[in-house]
Amino acid sequence: MKNKPPYRVLVIDDSAFIRQFLTRIINQNQDLKVIATAADPLKAMEILKKTEVDVITLDIEMPNMDGLQFLKQLMHFRPLPVVMISSWTQEDSEMAVQALALGAVDIIAKPTLGLRIGMEKLKDEIITKIKTATQARVGRFPSSPKVAPPPLSVADNKGLKVTTDKVIAIGASTGGTVAITEICQQLRPNVPGILIIQHLPAMFTTSFAASLNNTTRIQVKEAEDGEQITSGLALVVPGDKNLTIRKSGAKYLVKLGPKLDVSIYNPSINHTLHSVAEVAGVNAMGVILTGMGNDGADGLKAMRDNGAYTIAQDEKTSVIYGMPLRAWENKGAAKQVPLPEIAEEIHHWAGI
Numbered sequence: 001m002k003n004k005p006p007y008r009v010l011v012i013d014d015s016a017f018i019r020q021f022l023t024r025i026i027n028q029n030q031d032l033k034v035i036a037t038a039a040d041p042l043k044a045m046e047i048l049k050k051t052e053v054d055v056i057t058l059d060i061e062m063p064n065m066d067g068l069q070f071l072k073q074l075m076h077f078r079p080l081p082v083v084m085i086s087s088w089t090q091e092d093s094e095m096a097v098q099a100l101a102l103g104a105v106d107i108i109a110k111p112t113l114g115l116r117i118g119m120e121k122l123k124d125e126i127i128t129k130i131k132t133a134t135q136a137r138v139g140r141f142p143s144s145p146k147v148a149p150p151p152l153s154v155a156d157n158k159g160l161k162v163t164t165d166k167v168i169a170i171g172a173s174t175g176g177t178v179a180i181t182e183i184c185q186q187l188r189p190n191v192p193g194i195l196i197i198q199h200l201p202a203m204f205t206t207s208f209a210a211s212l213n214n215t216t217r218i219q220v221k222e223a224e225d226g227e228q229i230t231s232g233l234a235l236v237v238p239g240d241k242n243l244t245i246r247k248s249g250a251k252y253l254v255k256l257g258p259k260l261d262v263s264i265y266n267p268s269i270n271h272t273l274h275s276v277a278e279v280a281g282v283n284a285m286g287v288i289l290t291g292m293g294n295d296g297a298d299g300l301k302a303m304r305d306n307g308a309y310t311i312a313q314d315e316k317t318s319v320i321y322g323m324p325l326r327a328w329e330n331k332g333a334a335k336q337v338p339l340p341e342i343a344e345e346i347h348h349w350a351g352i
Contacts, residue, residue, distance in 0.1 A: 273299025
């Protein structure tokens with residue numbers, strides 16, 4: 001059972017300003033309490049030996065041991081929910097994706113300029129993500145990342161591209177990068193075209209797509225405006241953009257648009273799923289994975305009402321059983337499926 005609030009937070013950051021700032025804003029929330037801070041992972045390890053902790057905030061670049069190495073050890077020996085708070089840039093965004101793969105629940109980008117003012121603007125996001133993390137199911141992660149699947153024959157590789165008459169839309173939030181990776185690693189190269197709507201900031205979706213592409217038998221890339229949806233190809237919606245589809249003859253094409261003022265989620269899963277429901281109808285499959293909130297529930301219901309096959313990840317395998325629960329409660333999902341079985345569910349629906 002989860003502990004009851006206030007949830008105990010350990011702040012790990014080599015910046016005294018960040019430690020003080022996070023302590024101040026976290027302790028202003030009645031559901032959270034900073035019980036200790038540490039300037040580096042070695043000090044944090046000593047604290048963890050004698051202190052009960054519910055959630056950790058963690059920087060990347062620190063003395064004695066970097067945050068990723070600490071995260072890897074933590075998830076191997078004592079899994080706890082971790083929110084990465086670091087000065088990510090476009091160049092090191094791969095480290096953010098790696099942190100998620102190692103088991104971090106979420107990531108927050110520190111401002112690279114105007115740190116004091118920038119951090120004040122992030123207060124709500126920080127509190128929301130820490131509170132979400134307290135509800136996460138965190139399991140033991142492998143000590144090394146999964147390797148790419150074995151080479152395929154010439155007839156069964158990423159060169160396979162044909163016009164698809166089916167579309168698969170997968171939406172996810174907290175915990176979704178790991179879930180999507182597991183699904184994509186099991187998919188066959190001739191799977192129908194896939195749209196991936198993962199809640200991630202703009203600078204991280206390119207690296208996430210590249211990471212998926214390097215570890216799967218399908219091609220994965222960040223979506224581009226006007227691009228055709230084809231078999232064996234998964235398109236990741238860019239962060240801070242939104243994606244709809246249109247039909248051109250027998251082809252499905254993607255259309256990228258700006259952030260939505262009416263949605264707190266960008267990319268919006270609902271926005272894409274409503275479009276897929278309208279344009280693809282019975283030729284579509286919708287999947288809602290782990291995440292907090294209700295994004296995707298209405299869109300999945302619209303897909304099901306228009307004849308699409310729809311599923312949601314089950315509670316046991318969800319890091320956060322929020323979005324899948326909402327999709328199930330409003331009858332948007334026809335079935336709840338454990339994460340390890342979702343790829344085969346896709347294969348069965350696609351007839352491959």
